[in-house]
Amino acid sequence: MLDHFIKQTMKYIDSMPKKERKKYGQFFTSKETARFMAGLYTIPESMKKVCILDAGAGSGILSCALLERLEQICSVRTIELTCYENDNNILELLKENLQSYQANSKKDIQIQIITDNYITSQSLDFNNRLEDNFNSKKYDFIIGNPPYMKISKDAPEAITMSKVCYGTPNLYFIFAAMGLFNLNKDGEMVYIIPRSWTSGAYFKRFRQYFLTEGKLEYIHLFISRNKIFEKENVLQETMIIKVKKTNKVPEEITITSSQSNHDFDSLTSLNVPYSLVVSKHDYYVYLVTDKKEVSVLRRLQKFDKTLPDIGLKMKTGLIVEFRNREILRDYAEEGAIPLFYSQHIKQGEVKFPIQKEHEYIVTNQRGLIQENRNYLFVKRFTAKEEHRRLQCGVYLSKRYPQYKKISTQNKVNFIDELTTKMSEYLVYGLYVIFNSTLYDEYYRILNGSTQVNSTEINAMPIPDLKNIQKMGEKLMKSKDMSEGNCDIILEEYCE
Numbered sequence: 001m002l003d004h005f006i007k008q009t010m011k012y013i014d015s016m017p018k019k020e021r022k023k024y025g026q027f028f029t030s031k032e033t034a035r036f037m038a039g040l041y042t043i044p045e046s047m048k049k050v051c052i053l054d055a056g057a058g059s060g061i062l063s064c065a066l067l068e069r070l071e072q073i074c075s076v077r078t079i080e081l082t083c084y085e086n087d088n089n090i091l092e093l094l095k096e097n098l099q100s101y102q103a104n105s106k107k108d109i110q111i112q113i114i115t116d117n118y119i120t121s122q123s124l125d126f127n128n129r130l131e132d133n134f135n136s137k138k139y140d141f142i143i144g145n146p147p148y149m150k151i152s153k154d155a156p157e158a159i160t161m162s163k164v165c166y167g168t169p170n171l172y173f174i175f176a177a178m179g180l181f182n183l184n185k186d187g188e189m190v191y192i193i194p195r196s197w198t199s200g201a202y203f204k205r206f207r208q209y210f211l212t213e214g215k216l217e218y219i220h221l222f223i224s225r226n227k228i229f230e231k232e233n234v235l236q237e238t239m240i241i242k243v244k245k246t247n248k249v250p251e252e253i254t255i256t257s258s259q260s261n262h263d264f265d266s267l268t269s270l271n272v273p274y275s276l277v278v279s280k281h282d283y284y285v286y287l288v289t290d291k292k293e294v295s296v297l298r299r300l301q302k303f304d305k306t307l308p309d310i311g312l313k314m315k316t317g318l319i320v321e322f323r324n325r326e327i328l329r330d331y332a333e334e335g336a337i338p339l340f341y342s343q344h345i346k347q348g349e350v351k352f353p354i355q356k357e358h359e360y361i362v363t364n365q366r367g368l369i370q371e372n373r374n375y376l377f378v379k380r381f382t383a384k385e386e387h388r389r390l391q392c393g394v395y396l397s398k399r400y401p402q403y404k405k406i407s408t409q410n411k412v413n414f415i416d417e418l419t420t421k422m423s424e425y426l427v428y429g430l431y432v433i434f435n436s437t438l439y440d441e442y443y444r445i446l447n448g449s450t451q452v453n454s455t456e457i458n459a460m461p462i463p464d465l466k467n468i469q470k471m472g473e474k475l476m477k478s479k480d481m482s483e484g485n486c487d488i489i490l491e492e493y494c495e
Contacts, residue, residue, distance in 0.1 A: 001101050002064045006031045009059040012093055028058060029145045029192065033240070033261045034065035037190045040218055040242045041069070041141055049078040053139040053182055055118045055146065055175055057083035059090055060097040062143045067101060067109070078108045082137065084118040091115065119171075119178055123160040126181055139182055142189040146175030164206040173197050173206045180214045183245040189214070195221070195237040195448050198285035201455040207283035210243070215250055216278065218242035220267075221257040221287055237448040239287070253277045257289050270294070276301075282459050286445050296441045299494045303461040310465040311420030312430075314454040316380065317408035318368050321358065327368070329360040336360040337369065338400065341409045342379040345393035348435060348481035350377055352400070361407055369405040372397045374422040376415040376430045377408070380452050388483075389443050390452065392434040394427050413454050420465065429472030433462060435486045438494070463493050 009028055029037075043050075050070060054063045063081055070076050085094055095113060102109045114121075125136040149171045151158055157174050158165045164177045172193050179189050197203040220240040244250075253274055256267040270290065276297050277286050288294050307313055319339060321328065329336050332353075339361045344350050353359050363369065379391040395414075400406070408414055415430055416422070433439050439460075447456060462468065474489050475481070 001104060002031055002034065002061070002068060004100065005059060005061050005064045005097050008093060008097060009061060012059060012090060016089060027145065027148060029061050030261045031061070031065075032264055033192060034061050035068075036220070036261075036264045037062065037143060037192065037240055038065040038069040040190050040240075041066070041188050043070070043073055043076075045073070046075055047073065047140075048075055049080070050076055050141065051080045051082075051137070051139045051184075053082050053084075053142045053179070055084045055142070055144050055179060055182075057085045057094055057113075058087075058145070060094050060101075062145060063098065064101055066141065066143050067105070067107075071105065071107060076107065078110070080110045080112075082112045082114065082139070084114050084116070086115050086117055117156070119157040119174055120160050122178060122181075126160065126178065127163075136182065138184040138187070140184055140187050142179045142183055142187070142191075144175060144179060144189070144191045146172045146179075146191065146193060148172045148194065164209045166205050167202055170194075170196075173203060173210075177206055177209055180210060180243060180245060183214070185245055187245050188217075189243045189245075190240065191243075192238060192240045195239045195287065198287060198448075199282075199446050199456050200453055204282060207285070211278055211283045211285075214243040214245045215248065215274075216241060216253050216285070217244050217250055219253060219255045219277075219285075219287065221255065221289060222261070223257055223259045250274050255288060284446060284456075284459070287448070288445055293441065293445050296438060296445065299438065300442055300461045302494065303463050305462050305464050306460060307415065307458050307462065308418065310462070310468070311418045312415055312422070313418050314378070314413050314415050314457040316454050317410040317412040317414065318370065319361065319407055319409045321409065324361070324363075324368065327361045327363040327365075328358040329362055330357050332360055333362065336362050337403055337405050337407060339407045339409060340377065340395070340412060342381070342391075342411050345377055345379055345391060345412075348393055348431065350393045350395040363407075369407050370416075372400060372403045372406045373417070374424060374427045376427055376434065378413040378415070378434060378452055378457075380411045380413050382450050382452075384450055388440050389447075389450070390434050390440045392431060394431050396424065396427070413452055413457070423469070423472075424476065425469040425472035426465075427472065428475045429468035429470070431481070432471040432475050432486045432489050433468065435481070435483055436490045437483060437487050438490060467493050 052066060057063055070079055085091055098111050102111060122136050150168055151171060153168050158169050161174045161177060176191055183189055222238050252271045254271055256269045258264055258267050272288055272294055286297055338352055339359055343356060344352050374397055375395040377393045377395050382389055382391060471489050478485055
């Protein structure tokens, strides 16, 4: 039956313009992925009746895969399947597919298709959940490929789920949060979603709810970004998660990976302590794929400080060029100050000028200028294929004594003083950390994107202030700014 569902879905995709499907954030699951997801559930042999939810069911591919799995469990006699779908374009196909399955099944399958908005229709129940008097139906198993679509912060879905939303939310994590709410105690949910929720301030409320109310048991990662939704040309870091609704923290999480959705038969697999994968502080989820990456996390766990703890903070550059065109200058003139870009970071140092356009600004706006003092500059963006994600350069104010003020373009991050003076030893010590292999590997585990996020850096574990200054002193004496030398210096403090 799944082959039939897939065939009918392909006809639908060919007949429906992509811009129409994008209105609903619609991306369809492949047959291989659907079967893999259905295979992740733990189904007791004694289970007689099963309640399933597929929210945003589309053409019913995931429902079909899970129904096929349940067909093989002899004890299961009755299956209640609830599907939410409010896209009228695909509703008839969903009904036809499920009725066809129902007619050919040996089980007693009871199907309900709900055309209400999955999120807003449960607003009252979700927001009154602490009173334990909600009326929403609960399910044993939830399976989903939720819509991937940004919505405004005042959209009805965002208002309904305000407890898990921050800024401009995406429907995919709102669906995941509601899905967890819809589970029975000890029920299981398997979702295919982007990996962007695993770190950063943007998803913190969601992570806190999701990983408090439920616990991750299984993560599958796709190494390729463009071979998961092949018909859709989606370039997205994607993962499959299995979550159990429980307060009990598992000892381990199983993490598997494959190149695409065609090689589930040749997975790499790793069992990792839960405490290494899920951070207690910000609920970050570290997506390790091998023992080397596990070792990276273990080594960094020895450090219990962060940049704010030692009186420092990473910030994002001040100047957004298209918003401040009137203050940009190509050449020095009276009253002009330097504007530093990522291109000024070269071989571990900040070089200026380099004869690029818009290297200077003229402004009196306090929010666009900063003190000319010591900083560590870090590139905000790097290319996917580059050797390092963290690329930094030492900026020393004494090299530019003619300026009292400087500025930074917003594709540069910089580490600045909060309460601790940025001495030369400290700047060079920070360089040791940010130019080391260990911290570059850590950041790649934490963040799958090519953007260096200041929120994540400020939460990163680092050595204490005294040891960072010692590292800087050693680096300055060695006069060797290489990654290899930084690794040697840092190694002494990781033992």
